[in-house]
Amino acid sequence: MVREIEQLRHGTELLKRGFASMQKGGVIMDVTSAEQAIVAEDAGAIAVMALHAVPADIRKAGGVARMADPMVISEIIDAVTIPVMAKCRIGHFVEAEILEALGVDMVDESEVLTPVDTHHVDKRMFTVPFVCGARDLGEALRRIEEGAAMIRTKGEAGTGDVKEAVRHMKLIMGDIRSLKGKSEEELKDVAKELKVSFDLVHETAELQRLPVVNFAAGGVATPADAALMMKLGADGVFVGSGIFKSENPPRMASAIVDAVNNYDDAKKLAEISKGLGIPMKGIEVSVLRDEEMLQARGW
Amino acid sequence: MTTRIGVIAIQGDVEEHVIALEKTLVERREKGEVVKIKHQGIVDSCDAIVIPGGESTTIGRLMEREGIFQELKEAAEEEKPIWGTCAGMVLLAKEGDEEVAKTGQPLLGLMDVKVKRNAFGRQRESFEVLLKMSIFDGYFHAVFIRAPAITYATDSVEVLATLNGQIVAAKQKNILALSFHPELTVDRRIHHYFLDLG
Numbered sequence: 001m002v003r004e005i006e007q008l009r010h011g012t013e014l015l016k017r018g019f020a021s022m023q024k025g026g027v028i029m030d031v032t033s034a035e036q037a038i039v040a041e042d043a044g045a046i047a048v049m050a051l052h053a054v055p056a057d058i059r060k061a062g063g064v065a066r067m068a069d070p071m072v073i074s075e076i077i078d079a080v081t082i083p084v085m086a087k088c089r090i091g092h093f094v095e096a097e098i099l100e101a102l103g104v105d106m107v108d109e110s111e112v113l114t115p116v117d118t119h120h121v122d123k124r125m126f127t128v129p130f131v132c133g134a135r136d137l138g139e140a141l142r143r144i145e146e147g148a149a150m151i152r153t154k155g156e157a158g159t160g161d162v163k164e165a166v167r168h169m170k171l172i173m174g175d176i177r178s179l180k181g182k183s184e185e186e187l188k189d190v191a192k193e194l195k196v197s198f199d200l201v202h203e204t205a206e207l208q209r210l211p212v213v214n215f216a217a218g219g220v221a222t223p224a225d226a227a228l229m230m231k232l233g234a235d236g237v238f239v240g241s242g243i244f245k246s247e248n249p250p251r252m253a254s255a256i257v258d259a260v261n262n263y264d265d266a267k268k269l270a271e272i273s274k275g276l277g278i279p280m281k282g283i284e285v286s287v288l289r290d291e292e293m294l295q296a297r298g299w
Numbered sequence: 300m301t302t303r304i305g306v307i308a309i310q311g312d313v314e315e316h317v318i319a320l321e322k323t324l325v326e327r328r329e330k331g332e333v334v335k336i337k338h339q340g341i342v343d344s345c346d347a348i349v350i351p352g353g354e355s356t357t358i359g360r361l362m363e364r365e366g367i368f369q370e371l372k373e374a375a376e377e378e379k380p381i382w383g384t385c386a387g388m389v390l391l392a393k394e395g396d397e398e399v400a401k402t403g404q405p406l407l408g409l410m411d412v413k414v415k416r417n418a419f420g421r422q423r424e425s426f427e428v429l430l431k432m433s434i435f436d437g438y439f440h441a442v443f444i445r446a447p448a449i450t451y452a453t454d455s456v457e458v459l460a461t462l463n464g465q466i467v468a469a470k471q472k473n474i475l476a477l478s479f480h481p482e483l484t485v486d487r488r489i490h491h492y493f494l495d496l497g
Contacts, residue, residue: 008426015425018312018444018483018494022352023387024308044361046310046354081398081416082354083445105422117338126425227343261337261361 011127035081036189043253055158056241091117122148137175157220223259247277302331305345311353350387418448
């Protein structure tokens with residue numbers, strides 16, 4: 001028996017990417033308390049993202065946005081049986097270590113919080129898997145090379161405007177399509193340009209998709225938004241402010257879960273979308289000033 | 300004879316299961332196809348059914364909402380092979396632990412076992428191990444991700460593997476339950492074993 005225990009291997013790439021694979025086809029919801037986490041779990045969320053405030057409120061409050069209070073994260077971990085994720089600042093590897101120590105199942109190195117470094121966290125050093133945001137193929141592959149087990153579009157968090165998530169998803173998909181039919185020499189040029197290894201570019205070109213799970217995030221506010229992102233090729237959806245900034249969070253949460261499961265059936269989507277109350281008010285992305293854009297954070 | 304294998308495609312690592320099953324069919328030189336089951340009306344046309352890994356609460360609730368639950372119970376009565384991995388193991392069980400009870404998730408109850416969710420801990424405790432299984436020579440490279448385990452089984456259940464005193468692979472007639480994920484590795488022995496149950 002003792003021997004068996006000694007043979008266990010933790011924190012491998014296979015375990016990290018495998019964990020991400022188990023999230024596919026699901027909805028991950030931002031929550032700020034144990035009560036909200038239970039609402040999310042009851043609605044069928046596959047995981048929750050523990051935060052001290054949803055992105056819409058972080059945006060409104062301004063100032064430095066940091067990792068959530070570990071006490072709140074622990075309360076959320078105790079309240080639900082589904083995986084619990086939490087955000088650390090870009091480059092803040094100590095926040096990431098704290099989150100791992102708390103027992104968080106996946107760390108989101110997130111542009112929603114205030115970055116502390118132009119270097120992202122070296123995610124290969126951790127036992128716990130990471131998810132990172134990306135706007136294009138270069139960002140996605142750089143994060144994967146640093147050890148991210150899952151990618152999500154950045155979109156524009158806290159706006160309730162899905163426009164940027166659409167743009168980022170299409171850019172990533174289009175960039176991958178453009179690798180098709182390229183010679184080895186041309187792929188080497190792409191690798192140089194994107195500042196990643198040839199092997200990773202080659203693998204992506206062969207697979208014709210990212211070699212890790214790719215979710216949509218940033219501005220998803222309705223079942224139709226979630227279904228749209230699935231149609232564009234997302235493996236699943238993160239919903240931030242869209243649930244708990246809506247008039248009826250439990251209904252909105254379960255409608256978004258149903259929409260992800262039925263994204264290819266417009267009749268069902270029509271039923272699912274009926275009478276959900278007022279969605280989050282939101283901000284149109286085009287009125288934001290450049291310095292207000294969270295997506296520009298990260299390298 | 301054409302084999303038609305259905306994979307419950309509500310949530311989880313569906314694609315990995317589909318690819319692994321397709322490769323297994325090729326290895327067996329069997330004519331067959333693998334179909335995804337998202338809605339009612341497909342289970343009946345399948346000769347064997349797989350419930351993938353994912354979140355058992357989510358998969359269970361949506362299977363019930365989509366009407367697939369009852370169909371699976373009928374398929375089990377017709378003695379079609381049904382295989383659950385990880386979340387699938389939880390759903391096959393007759394009884395769950397406090398965690399399962401807390402979420403009030405529906406269970407298929409096709410196996411006379413009691414399961415414990417997250418039996419080995421959280422994601423940081425997830426592991427790979429070379430596992431000894433009663434049905435194979437040598438070891439099986441097993442990947443456990445926030446895995447459940449069987450804590451109690453009646454005599455009608457055949458135990459295929461244990462780890463630290465907990466059952467991680469078991470069979471009862473045509474039903475197979477695994478804590479780990481053979482669809483994430485290259486060894487297809489369990490896939491062949493499952494298709495031989497038919």
